[in-house]
Amino acid sequence: MDQKLFEKYDIPAPRYTSYPTVPYWSESPTTEQWVRELRKESVKESALWSLYIHIPYCETLCTFCGCNTVITRDHKRESPYVETVLNEWSLYQEQVPELLQRPLRQIHLGGGTPTFLSAEQLKKLLDPIYSKAKLHFEDFEGSIEVDPRRTQKDQLLVLREFGFDRVSMGVQDFDPEVQRLVNRVQPYNITKELTEEARSMGYRSVNFDLIYGLPKQSLATMEKTIALTVELKPERIALYSFALVPWIKPAQRLFKDDELPRGAEKRALYELARAQLTAAGYVEIGMDHFALPTDSLAQAAREQSLHRNFMGYTDQRTSILLGLGVSSISETPTCFHQNEKVLPSYEKLVRSKKLPTFRGHLLTDEDQLKREQILQLITTLEVQLRASEFDDAKAFLSELESDGLVEFEGKTLRLTEKGKPFLRNACMAFDQRLRSKQPEARTFSQSV
Numbered sequence: 001m002d003q004k005l006f007e008k009y010d011i012p013a014p015r016y017t018s019y020p021t022v023p024y025w026s027e028s029p030t031t032e033q034w035v036r037e038l039r040k041e042s043v044k045e046s047a048l049w050s051l052y053i054h055i056p057y058c059e060t061l062c063t064f065c066g067c068n069t070v071i072t073r074d075h076k077r078e079s080p081y082v083e084t085v086l087n088e089w090s091l092y093q094e095q096v097p098e099l100l101q102r103p104l105r106q107i108h109l110g111g112g113t114p115t116f117l118s119a120e121q122l123k124k125l126l127d128p129i130y131s132k133a134k135l136h137f138e139d140f141e142g143s144i145e146v147d148p149r150r151t152q153k154d155q156l157l158v159l160r161e162f163g164f165d166r167v168s169m170g171v172q173d174f175d176p177e178v179q180r181l182v183n184r185v186q187p188y189n190i191t192k193e194l195t196e197e198a199r200s201m202g203y204r205s206v207n208f209d210l211i212y213g214l215p216k217q218s219l220a221t222m223e224k225t226i227a228l229t230v231e232l233k234p235e236r237i238a239l240y241s242f243a244l245v246p247w248i249k250p251a252q253r254l255f256k257d258d259e260l261p262r263g264a265e266k267r268a269l270y271e272l273a274r275a276q277l278t279a280a281g282y283v284e285i286g287m288d289h290f291a292l293p294t295d296s297l298a299q300a301a302r303e304q305s306l307h308r309n310f311m312g313y314t315d316q317r318t319s320i321l322l323g324l325g326v327s328s329i330s331e332t333p334t335c336f337h338q339n340e341k342v343l344p345s346y347e348k349l350v351r352s353k354k355l356p357t358f359r360g361h362l363l364t365d366e367d368q369l370k371r372e373q374i375l376q377l378i379t380t381l382e383v384q385l386r387a388s389e390f391d392d393a394k395a396f397l398s399e400l401e402s403d404g405l406v407e408f409e410g411k412t413l414r415l416t417e418k419g420k421p422f423l424r425n426a427c428m429a430f431d432q433r434l435r436s437k438q439p440e441a442r443t444f445s446q447s448v
Contacts, residue, residue, distance in 0.1 A: 108311060151194055
């Protein structure tokens with residue numbers, strides 16, 4: 001592995017789950033403008049939509065986490081929060097009734113820890129949504145992120161009753177010392193038992209979230225973590241690079257510099273995992289996902305219909321993603337919209353019968369074009385360039401080209417096998433907002 005390449009290109013870079021990236025949202029819509037853009041898309045007969053619901057609560061803080069969370073063991077907070085989310089849902093029913101006529105293709109519960117909610121509260125949350133939404137029965141998908149330490153059989157059974165058939169388990173690492181350092185002690189048997197239980201209930205896909213670059217990870221610990229993962233054979237694996245952002249998440253300041261693998265040493269962990277997973281029959285997808293060849297994510301990659309949004313890589317693309325709950329992000333082809341990130345502020349607005357707008361972005365025609373180009377590159381590892389932008393892209397990527405990381409064939413830009421670790425760097429060629437104005441403060445994690 002070329003240490004010099006990693007030193008050269010391991011720079012702060014976006015993960016490109018959206019474009020423009022959140023720090024560059026500027027033309028922020030009012031609530032009225034957001035509703036107008038949502039209605040504009042909802043009236044289209046061809047429109048399909050997805051629903052994301054954010055459950056912020058966690059009983060303990062995992063110190064690697066970069067999500068919007070509320071740490072509490074007070075389960076009396078479940079019911080009021082569910083009621084608030086349902087009140088937000090009612091506001092959308094009133095203001096965008098056209099949405100209810102469009103098929104709901106996907107619902108995803110994320111967090112936080114969605115299984116902080118009891119089986120009873122999960123049912124209370126989903127019943128009113130299912131009673132109004134028009135489910136896309138042909139290929140409807142329900143999925144949830146779970147913490148195996150906090151998930152019970154009755155919760156999974158309730159979700160199966162609502163058609164949920166995908167479950168994503170937070171694992172991160174199986175090594176006890178790494179778990180101790182990130183404050184997530186989760187013995188292997190807990191994950192094993194929940195995986196087997198989910199399959200016995202009829203969940204057709206289990207995903208493991210793993211992270212490389214955590215404190216005290218080594219080639220030896222990573223090899224064992226992947227071996228244990230392969231034993232359980234999850235249909236999908238998300239192998240994320242640890243995003244070290246202590247200026248955003250102060251708990252990460254607890255990690256010592258000499259505990260964290262960086263640069264080529266960090267990438268070696270991924271390459272080891274990649275070799276083990278591909279040897280076990282997994283297909284590498286994009287820059288941080290793996291799937292069994294029979295899984296729909298691998299099928300989408302083969303058919304070049306893979307999509308990427310705020311939830312990562314997915315095999316489904318809808319023109320509308322509606323987010324409910326504190327900090328949730330929604331999108332249409334022309335607009336991004338984020339809810340209030342502070343829980344009391346979110347609750348106050350919803351109580352006042354107002355949609356809880358915090359910020360967003362109205363996409364220009366150029367934004368929409370760049371978003372599609374970045375999406376194409378990050379899902380297929382190649383992209384077609386317009387004649388008017390070819391010279392600029394080639395000049396920007398000249399160093400990556402001379403180092404053998406990208407190549408040009410006519411007007412096609414393609415990432416090479418050697419260049420896969422630097423996909424985020426290549427995407428920056430299309431990020432005109434970042435290129436025209438570098439952030440004044442630390443914003444993004446390192447690219448490798």
